[in-house]
């Protein structure tokens with residue numbers, strides 16, 4: 080078995096069995112990290128045949144990924160390629176072969192999906208992502224089609240780096256991409272399908288968008304001019320912006 084799929088999960092009893100079953104059907108090893116869910120997520124994941132790693136307290140998606148990276152590096156020397164699939168099935172397990180392909184062909188070290196903004200993404204999410212993507216491409220002289228897609232795949236070599244940076248919640252996608260750029264790994268993006276089962280309220284949305292934007296701009300200043308404002312850290316400590324997730 081060379082392919083593993085990490086499924087970070089927090090209160091996902093509705094979709095977790097389906098997610099695990101469809102990942103297994105594709106021939107990949109499903110590793111669920113239960114981030115201290117209050118529902119039957121862990122039990123259902125186990126019943127569906129996944130390897131289940133449990134957090135005793137809720138720590139956010141970033142730390143859930145760190146737990147899985149450590150587990151794979153320590154216990155699974157055979158695993159060469161690893162993907163991340165959200166448990167809420169916003170992205171499709173059936174798209175996994177597409178996201179693994181550039182790695183298998185040795186054309187990339189890190190692959191992310193890119194969403195069809197017009198066809199699949201609600202306006203408010205489209206706007207937030209436009210702001211992030213524009214800031215990201217300016218800050219890093221990059222030309223990514225999607226800077227915040229949670230559907231990601233990477234090689235074992237990349238995991239050996241990201242296990243040291245993974246933390247927090249929804250900034251994880253930017254944090255990983257920035258780290259991969261800094262390390263000079265090859266990045267590719269492939270088109271993926273995405274579903275939205277509800278849109279955040281405006282207040283939450285603004286806190287979400289601004290938190291990520293501050294992180295991107297600050298990281299850009301560090302990347303270009305080695306200026307470290309630490310603003311993101313201060314604001315997350317003051318709980319002005321989210322850290323783990325919007326929960």
Ligand SMILES: Nc1nc2c(ncn2[C@@H]2O[C@H](COP(=O)(O)OP(=O)(O)O)[C@@H](O)[C@H]2O)c(=O)[nH]1
Nearest residue numbers: 087088089091114139140165166167323324325
């Ligand atoms: N929101 C949230 N999701 C978590 C947490 N820990 C793990 N996750 C999982 O991370 C994935 C992405 O979370 P989600 O809230 O859907 O984020 P979004 O779709 O990017 O806004 C899902 O599979 C969650 O179950 C957490 O503390 N909070």
Ligand SMILES: [Mg+2]
Nearest residue numbers: 165167168169
């Ligand atoms: Mg989601």
